[in-house]
Amino acid sequence: MPELPEVETVRRILSNQLNGLTIEGIDIYYERMIHEDIKAFTSTLIGQTIHRIDRKGKYLIFILDTHALIIHLRMEGKFYIKKQDDLSKHEHIVFHLNHGLELRYHDTRKFGTMHLRSLDDYLMTYPLNRCAEEPFSIDKASFYEKIKRKNVAIKSILLDQTIMSGLGNIYVDETLFDAKIHPERKGLTITKDESNQLIESAKKVLSAAVEMGGTTIRSYTASLGVTGLFQLKLNVHTKVGELCPRCGSIIKKIRVGGRGTYVCESCQK
DNA sequence: CCCGTGCCCTGGCGGC
DNA sequence: TGCCGCCAGGGCACGG
Numbered sequence: 001m002p003e004l005p006e007v008e009t010v011r012r013i014l015s016n017q018l019n020g021l022t023i024e025g026i027d028i029y030y031e032r033m034i035h036e037d038i039k040a041f042t043s044t045l046i047g048q049t050i051h052r053i054d055r056k057g058k059y060l061i062f063i064l065d066t067h068a069l070i071i072h073l074r075m076e077g078k079f080y081i082k083k084q085d086d087l088s089k090h091e092h093i094v095f096h097l098n099h100g101l102e103l104r105y106h107d108t109r110k111f112g113t114m115h116l117r118s119l120d121d122y123l124m125t126y127p128l129n130r131c132a133e134e135p136f137s138i139d140k141a142s143f144y145e146k147i148k149r150k151n152v153a154i155k156s157i158l159l160d161q162t163i164m165s166g167l168g169n170i171y172v173d174e175t176l177f178d179a180k181i182h183p184e185r186k187g188l189t190i191t192k193d194e195s196n197q198l199i200e201s202a203k204k205v206l207s208a209a210v211e212m213g214g215t216t217i218r219s220y221t222a223s224l225g226v227t228g229l230f231q232l233k234l235n236v237h238t239k240v241g242e243l244c245p246r247c248g249s250i251i252k253k254i255r256v257g258g259r260g261t262y263v264c265e266s267c268q269k
Numbered sequence: 270c271c272c273g274t275g276c277c278c279t280g281g282c283g284g285c
Numbered sequence: 286t287g288c289c290g291c292c293a294g295g296g297c298a299c300g301g
Contacts, residue, residue: 001294032277058295075294076279090279109278111295127296152272161296169294258274259294 001075004134004166004206007058009213010079014060014103015053017081021097022049023064030092033107036116044116045069045095057131057165061122068122074111080104134166135202144195150187156257157187158198166206173237173262175202177246182268183256208233236262 002010026042028034034041048064055061062069071077080091082102087094093105093114105112117125132138143164147157157163158172167175176183178201181194190198212233235245239262240253249266 072295074296107278108280109294111278113296130296150271156272159295260292 001168001170002058002073002077003168003171003209004055004058005171005209005213007055007060007073008210010073011053011055011060012213014079014081017101018050018097018103019052020049021099021101022047023095024098025096027094027096028092029087029094030110033092033105033110033112034114036114041114041116056123056128057134057161058168059128059131061128063119066119068117068119070115070117070122070128071105072113072127074107074109074113076109077105077107077112080106130162132162132165135164135199135206138164138199140196140199143199144190144192147187147190147195152187153183153256154181154185154187154190154198155183155259155261158202159257159259164199164202167202169259170234170237171202171205171209174205174235176268177236177264178205180268182265183261183263184254236264238262 023045024047026045028038028042031038044067045064048067050062050064052063053060054063058072060071060073062071080103082104083100084102088106090108091104091106092110095103095105097103105114113127115127117128122128146163147154150157155172155176158167158175159169173183175198179194179197181190181198236251239251242251243249244251244264244267247264247267249264251262251264254261254263
């Protein structure tokens with residue numbers, strides 16, 4: 001489940017491999033992930049060059065000649081860069097590039113999405129207009145103003161990409177652990193100091209993970225594919241029954257907003 | 270507007 | 286061994 005750090009790692013790898021290449025053809029084997037008219041999608045993209053790959057929150061943004069191709073990997077989306085090869089089971093979109101390269105989108109659960117927008121307004125239109133700032137750039141005061149009147153669990157608030165973008169189920173647990181805040185606390189009980197701490201913890205957790213992805217980048221090559229998932233150094237997530245690395249209590253698994261949630265109820269208040 | 274629920278989809282796992 | 290049911294989850298549609 002790629003969150004901001006994994007998407008950033010994918011972005012860096014794809015940038016190195018794809019910048020300057022031109023889309024010569026597209027094969028689409030699963031149309032539902034393309035949230036556009038299929039013919040218009042194909043005809044618009046063919047002939048365009050990939051100038052740059054950006055990211056906002058968990059979205060990848062291919063900057064082309066006239067359009068932005070906006071991709072969300074959801075849980076299991078991956079890209080592979082290959083020379084001609086047999087199609088494997090879960091490859092749903094194949095972009096044929098020059099120099100005989102193929103960019104293949106692979107997604108076992110088919111949850112990923114692609115949108116195509118004009119460069120003039122891609123940040124102001126759906127879906128990116130719904131994607132809030134990341135913890136690195138978010139305005140602290142307006143973040144606090146939003147959460148302090150919400151009567152929902154702080155974990156659910158932190159997962160809401162229209163409030164702050166970048167955290168998913170793994171790093172939200174790690175962020176709340178770092179901030180020593182219980183995931184079930186209602187937004188309206190969070191103080192200004194705690195709100196600021198959550199932003200700091202999110203930055204700390206995400207940037208450490210980006211750095212780990214960065215150190216692993218070198219071992220990934222086009223022939224191995226780009227999975228975007230790396231060994232993570234986790235404190236609580238998936239650690240049910242183990243000892244809290246901070247206080248030694250047993251880590252519990254609970255459900256918050258329908259999501260599996262790992263928490264140290266001794267040091268997260 | 271606010272909040273909770275169910276849906277999309279498939280592989281993997283536990284139970285029998 | 287095989288089958289069945291359930292779970293995982295990001296974001297959105299929908300309903301109260």
